[in-house]
Amino acid sequence: MKREFYVGYLPLPARMKRGLLILVPMLLIAVVVVGAVLPTKQNDPGTGAWDLDGVTEYTGIVRTEPYPAVLVPADSGGYDTVLLASQIKTGVQERAADFEGAWVTVRGNLAERDGRRLLTLLDGDTAVQPVEAAGSFAPAEPESQGRFQLTGQIIDPKCYLGAMKPGEGKIHKACATLCIKGGIPPMFMTENRGGERALYLLTDASGDAVFNPIEQYIADPITAEGEIETHGDLSWFKIDPLTIQRLR
16 A cells, blocks of 8 residues: 655645645634634733823822822812832832922823823932922821722732733733832722722721732732722722732
C-alpha cells in the first residue's frame, strides 16, 4: 500500500486535499469564536481618561488629611473633592503639607471616571500656587451612615480613573500596590448586580491613612466591615482590617 506524502513541486495528494478542506474551515471558525469570546472574559477597561495633552487648573482649599485633596467650590453651593497625586507612583503629602487650609490654584493632568476626579500635579513649584480666597465656605461636617459590610476590591484611583486600563483586578495588583504604598490614596470599589459602581475613600477605623493592614488584599475580591462616613461629595469607608476576608 502506497502512502501519500506532500512534495512541494507535485500536486497535493487527494486525501490530504480532502483533509485540508475540512481542517481549514474548522480552524477559521475556531479563530472567530475565540476572538468573540476572549474579550468578554477581560476586565472592563471603563470610561476613564488621563489627559496628558492638556493642563487642568482648579482653585480651592487644600486638605491633607487623610490624603491630599483640593476642595473646589461647586455651583450647587457645596464643593467637589479633587484628589491629588504626582505624575509617578507617589502621593504629594510633602508638597501639599505647607498649604493645608489655604486657597490655592493647582495645575496638572486630570484623570476622571464616572464623575470622580484626581489631578496629577505637574512637576515644579508652579503646580501649587497660593491665591486670594475665592469665596468663603466651610467643608461639610462628616455624617456617619452606620456600619456596613461591603464587597468589592481595593484600587488605586490614579490608575482606575484613567492612567491604566484596566486599572483593577489581579492583573493590576502589583501596580496598584506600588501606587498605594507610594502615597496615592486607596479607594474601595463596589459593584451591584446592575453593574453600577461606587467608590469610597479608604481609611482606617480612626479616619487616618491606611496601608499596612490592607497591603496583602489590594486588587483582590474581598468583603470587609467598617463605618461609612460622608464628607460632602465623597464617602469614606473606615475599614476594620480584622473583618477582611478574601472571596477567592
